[in-house]
Amino acid sequence: MPAYLQLQIIKQAFPNTTVLKKSWNSFEIFIKLQPTPLSDTYKLKIIYRKNLYTEIYVIDKILKLAPNRKKLPHVYDSDKQKLCLYSPSKREWKPNMRIVNTIIPWASEWLYYYELWLPEGQWYGGGHDEYPNEKLDKVLRDE
Structure with a gap:
């Protein structure tokens, strides 16, 4: 999907999108997400490079760590604070997919699980095996 079309669709869904850079095959934008009505609002930077990748960063605040975690x-x-939303090697996201239907909801979901993670350091969001010693104790070793 062309970068201009991705950007147009995002701006329709998120009218307060701030465009930092744009070209025929890429863009960088800021959007704000609030995963739940009780959640903080997060400012995110999305970088899209057509047929290459999409990256997303939390930029307006330093994300806190759970008390028993180091990262x-x-x-x-x-x-x-570059979020892991999909595995490029597994081709879970492809450039023909709409960012507004994939990357942005995935980022919101990541933020939701991050907020659940904060009190005790237990990640409920799935993905790769982030904490190999999770089943043994609550303190991360061999980080």
């Missing part, structure tokens, strides 16, 4: 759960980069 964020299910991210590509804990310091940059």
Whole structure:
């Protein structure tokens, strides 16, 4: 799907989208998401490169860590707060898919599970085996 069409669809669904950069095959935008009515609102940066990738970052706040954890759960980069929403090697997301129907709802779901993770450090959102010692104790070893 062309970048301009992805962007147009996103802007229709999220009228307050801020466009940082755009070209014929890419864009960078800010959107705000609130996973539930009781949740915080998060400002996200979405970077789309046609036929290559889509990246998403939480940018307006430093995400807190659960008391028994040393890094964020299910991210590509804990310091940059780059969310892991799909596995590129498994082709769970493809460039012909609408970002507004995939990446954005997945990001909202990630934020929802992040908020559930905060009190005790238990990740309920699925994905890869983030904490290999989870079944043994609540304190992460060998991180």
